[in-house]
Amino acid sequence: MAHKVLVIDDEAGFTKLLKMNLEKTGEFEVRIENNSMKALSAAREFRPDVILLDVVMPGLDGGDVAAQFQDDPMLRKVPVIMLTALVSPGETSQDAVAQSGSLTVLPKPVNLDKLTQCLLGAIETAA
Amino acid sequence: MSGSDGSKTQRLPRRSTKTATGRSPSLLPENEAFLEGVIDNLPVAIFAKDASDEFRFVLWNKKQEQITTIPKEKALGRTDLQIFSKESAEYFREVDESVIRRGKLIDVPEEIVDTGAGEVWLHTVKVPIDDKVMERKLVVGISEDITERVRAREQLERLNRNLTEKNKELEVTQLQLIQAEKMESVGRLAAGVAHEVKNPLALLLMGVEYLSTGIDPNDPNIEEILSEMREAINRADKIIRGLVDFSSERQLALEPTELPPLIEQSLLLVRHELTKNGVNVDIEFEKELPxxxxxxxxxxxxxxxxxxxxxxxxxxxxxxKLEVLVYSEKLDQVPRDEGARTAHHLRSGDEVVILEVKDNGCGISEANLRKIFDPFFTTKATGLGTGLGLSVVSKIVELHGGAIRIRNRLLGGVTVRIMLKVTKTKEAD
Known part of the structure; x- marks a missing residue:
């Protein structure tokens, strides 16, 4: 059975290609949410195995979204991988990392191998 | 002043008795002595030359002695060539002949004469006089020593040149300051710009990954992926080009420009900061702005x-919420209040384009509003701002012949209003 990945990122083009790539491997089923305000409802509905979360987004940023997940008893256990185009690690909101309960921060651009490894690793650890 | 008893002027003639004889007073020896006394003591140099006798000097007063440092005895009966340099003498002769030929006064506002005491600047007026008694034509000259005036003027000109140079240096320094402030902005923008570039790069990498696993000509995704990749390249190019244009160092080059594209480009440079801080942007541009x-x-x-x-x-x-408004109007009042910097180029009745940038932030205290354009004035913590931003902003607006005013909004936040005069070009309409 394919692993369910929820991608929350306002970059529509990027998420579209990311979904194509992940689904082409046959190992993942991907749902995209480009509007961070709708992240929580998307996650509740989709029940992902892992969440890929952008940091800098209009409306709610990655930290806010991660905090919402932490407040949700079901979603709290879902591993979150932060994916960001921010340059220096210091720029990645420490709050966001802490609140997500996940220390995995992937910098953009990321290649498919590394991303897949990261997703599978996170799912395995959580299981 | 001559005393009524004539005691102070010994050679004062007893006019009342002698003129009664009916003879021409100029022939009286007493009168001659009187006139000689007057002429000698006038504070201007007076000389006369006999045009009928090779322009030899026939009159040479004391002031003329002082100015030229040539005593009367050495001048009288001699020609210019015998007492002045060849160059000066030839020039004097030319003027003298011209005076006689034209029979009119000639005013030489400035001439240089070589004297024993060095170069002297003179203002000389020469007049032709018919000496009926002696049956000769005279050239009578009156010279005023204007050396000091000329020197003062030269010094003033020198100072003026210095001042102009210093002014130019100042302008260069100002442009350097503007550039330095800009490079600082570039530094601040760099992280945001990098973020804006990394996003399309991430998309491109995803595209490459997809295509590198083998291309199936029937795969419907491929066309879409290529189109996304193309768009990402354009996006990255646009932001990088924007940053490069922004940082370019050039002399001030004013060109007829439409403001909206410039505003869009600037918003692109700060897009990352806007998104990061969750700022809503509201743009309103008047249609067909001049x-x-x-x-x-x-x-x-x-x-x-x-x-x-x-x-x-x-x-x-x-x-x-950041609001950006651009509209045009006819100026009916040039702002002169606190927090305003007005260039002198704006007049009531001018057609102006007005740019307003409004925020709903913390506003500016009245005390700070007075200092807001001062260099190095900042309320930001050390390291967050140099205090040069608004001082440079007002300088740039001034270089554009515009005006800037910053005011608190009634419901909080600040409105910055910039006025620029509309270009009147032949191409326009």
């Missing part, structure tokens, strides 16, 4: 500065 004379890169610097200031001011706002 062009204004603007240096694109420098005006972007103004815009980026204002946007960054607004974003910083709204750090604690609940719903940060």
């Amino acid at each position: 062009k204004v004379m603007v240096d694109g890169a420098k005006f972007e610097q103004v815009l980026v500065n204002l946007f960054i200031n607004a974003i910083h001011a709204m750090a604690k706002s609940d719903r940060p």
Whole structure:
């Protein structure tokens, strides 16, 4: 059975290609949410195995979204991988990392191998 | 002043008795002595030359002795060539002959004469006089020593040149300061710009990954992927080009420009900061705005500065909102109040384009509003701002012949209003 990945990122083009790539491997089923305000409802509905979360987004940023997940008893256990185009690690909101309960921060651009490894690793650890 | 008893002027003639004889007074020896006394003591140099006798000097007063340092005995009966340099003498002769030929006064506002005491500047007036008694034509000259005046003027000119040079240096320094401030902005923008470039790069990498696993000509995704990749390249190119244009160092080059594209480009440079701080942007441009004379890169610097200031001011706002309005109007009043910097080029009745940048941030206290354009004045913590931003902004607006005013809004936040005069070009309409 394919692993369910929820991608929350306002970059529509990027998420579209990311979904194509992940689904082409046959190992993942991907749902995209480009509007961070709708992240929580998307996650509740989709029940992902892992969440890929952008940091800098209009409306709610990655930290806010991660905090919402932490407040949700079901979603709290879902591993979150932060994916960001921010340059220096210091720029990645420490709050966001802490609140997500996940220390995995992937910098953009990321290649498919590394991303897949990261997703599978996170799912395995959580299981 | 001559005393009534004539005691102070010994050679004062007893006019009343002698003139009664009916003879021409000029022939009286007493009168001659009187006139000689007057002529000698006048504070201007007076000389006369006999045009009928090779322009030999027949009159040479004391002031003329002083100025030329040539005593009367050495001058009388001699020609210019015998007492002055050849060059001066030939010039004098030329003027003298011209006076006689034309029979009219000639005014030489400035001439240089070589004397024993060095070069002397003179203002000389020469007149032709018919000496009926002696049956000769005279050239009578009156000279005033204007050496000091000329020297003072030369010094003034020198000082003026120095001042102009210093002014130019100052202008260069100001442009350097503007550039330095801009490079600082570039530094601040760099991280945001990198973020804006990394996103399309991430998309491109995803595209490459997809295509490198083998291309199936029937795969419907491929066309879409290629189109996304193309768009990502354009996007990255646009932002990088924007940053490069922004940082370019050039002399001030004002060109008829439409403001909206410039504003969009500047917003792109701060897009990352806007998104990061959750700022809503509301843009309102009047349709068919007239062009204004603007240096694109420098005006972007103004815009980026204002946007960054607004974003910083709204750090604690609940719903940060940046409004950018551009419209044109006929100016009916030139602003002169606190927080305003007005160039002298704006007049009532001028058609102007007005740019307003509004935020709903913390506003500016009245005390700070007075100092807001002062260099190095900042309320930001050390390291967050040099205090040069608005001082440079007002300088750039001034270089554009425009005006800037910053005011608190009634419901909180600040409105920055920039006025630029509309370009009147032949191409326009």
